[in-house]
Amino acid sequence: MAIISSDKENEKTKSKENSRENIAPCETDYDRCFENSIRPKTFNEYIGQSQLKETLKISLDASKQRQESLDHLLLYGPPGLGKTTLAGVIANEMGVNVKITSAPALERPRDLIGILMTVKTGEVLFIDEIHRLNKVAEEILYPAMEDFSIDRTTGKGQSTKTLRVPIPKFTLIGATTKAGALSGPLRDRFGIIHRLEFYNNDELSFVIKRTASIIAAKITEDGASTIASRSRGTPRIANRLLKRVRDYATVKADGIITKDIAIKSLDLLKVDHQGLDTTDRDLMKLIIEKYDGGPVGIDTLCAALGEDIRTIEDVYEPFLLQMGFIQRTPRGRKVSPAGYKHLGCKISSSQQNLF
Numbered sequence: 001m002a003i004i005s006s007d008k009e010n011e012k013t014k015s016k017e018n019s020r021e022n023i024a025p026c027e028t029d030y031d032r033c034f035e036n037s038i039r040p041k042t043f044n045e046y047i048g049q050s051q052l053k054e055t056l057k058i059s060l061d062a063s064k065q066r067q068e069s070l071d072h073l074l075l076y077g078p079p080g081l082g083k084t085t086l087a088g089v090i091a092n093e094m095g096v097n098v099k100i101t102s103a104p105a106l107e108r109p110r111d112l113i114g115i116l117m118t119v120k121t122g123e124v125l126f127i128d129e130i131h132r133l134n135k136v137a138e139e140i141l142y143p144a145m146e147d148f149s150i151d152r153t154t155g156k157g158q159s160t161k162t163l164r165v166p167i168p169k170f171t172l173i174g175a176t177t178k179a180g181a182l183s184g185p186l187r188d189r190f191g192i193i194h195r196l197e198f199y200n201n202d203e204l205s206f207v208i209k210r211t212a213s214i215i216a217a218k219i220t221e222d223g224a225s226t227i228a229s230r231s232r233g234t235p236r237i238a239n240r241l242l243k244r245v246r247d248y249a250t251v252k253a254d255g256i257i258t259k260d261i262a263i264k265s266l267d268l269l270k271v272d273h274q275g276l277d278t279t280d281r282d283l284m285k286l287i288i289e290k291y292d293g294g295p296v297g298i299d300t301l302c303a304a305l306g307e308d309i310r311t312i313e314d315v316y317e318p319f320l321l322q323m324g325f326i327q328r329t330p331r332g333r334k335v336s337p338a339g340y341k342h343l344g345c346k347i348s349s350s351q352q353n354l355f
Helices: 007-015 051-067 083-094 109-118 135-146 185-187 201-213 221-229 233-250 259-268 278-291 298-305 309-323 337-343
Strands: 074-078 099-104 124-128 148-154 161-166 169-178 192-195 326-329 332-335
Touching: 007 309, 051 083, 074 083, 083 124, 083 169, 083 259, 109 135, 109 148, 109 259, 135 148, 135 169, 135 185, 192 278, 201 221, 201 233, 221 259, 233 259, 278 298, 278 309, 278 326, 278 332, 278 337, 298 309, 298 332
Parallel strands: 074 169, 074 192, 099 124, 124 169
Antiparallel strands: 148 161, 326 332
8 A cells, every 4th residue: 555654755745744635615725824834743843642642653653664544543622732733743744645624514425425535545534523423424434434435326216226436545533522422333433542631831831932933922931831821721722822912012012922921911811820711700700699609500501691502511611620610510500619719709608508
């Protein structure tokens, strides 16, 4: 099987910056937007997820030695931790292209069939939010992942025939924030399954300094550490805050991001020392002030805040739960003693009896 593995061919591939195909509609080219311009291209540039990287390096090296495609890989974990970036790194390390799409973009079966028919030997197909694939598309993936073939039907009525069309061997990388939402048959077809962990402050500081060097922003060690401490353990948030602090430093200071400048900028953005923003605090204050600290149902919270359930469950709750500021109970959400302390609120006598 023709897997690019020689040094000469790898250098040729890297010189072209591993041309990536983005096949999701209404998306810009992979290397044009800010997020893609700062994405690392190799494992050496990829910061954090040390254990995951070591495991993947072994799998990649073994695949190269056998001249085979890498096993299908499922990456899951909270948003913003680098699942898409890691897919690009894997493709680059293998010396192949990566096709990037998302499950919501694959509305019709022919969308997925078209992609699978154009995939080349050894290439990586990355499907984001793979848990949102519709049932028909999922059924199409089964033979493609197992037997590297697609089942097509021809004719009508009694003359209908099923044809099995072979496709080149490829690697499917699926990413999801909800591994439990995947069906068992789909999840079991992935040979490698890994969870991405939140980053610690030291790792986020490295991420911030690397991004700052790419966007030509001057930053001190203390400045990077301050931004990292308020980034909720997530590189995407760290990079977003860095851009806002850079704007503040450019307008209000001499352009250098120091600890003092970072604190003033983030305070202006209402991002506190634990990384909570206005909506996070409003969520906890609502439970405390309107519902005596909880428990309160998620539907009630959505109506009161004017947010939908997915936003609260996928964006706000994971970090608040991780920090121990709120608790999930069979009767609903409630604010923990740590949440009261963070907001500077006094626990009512009725709540003290519940803790």
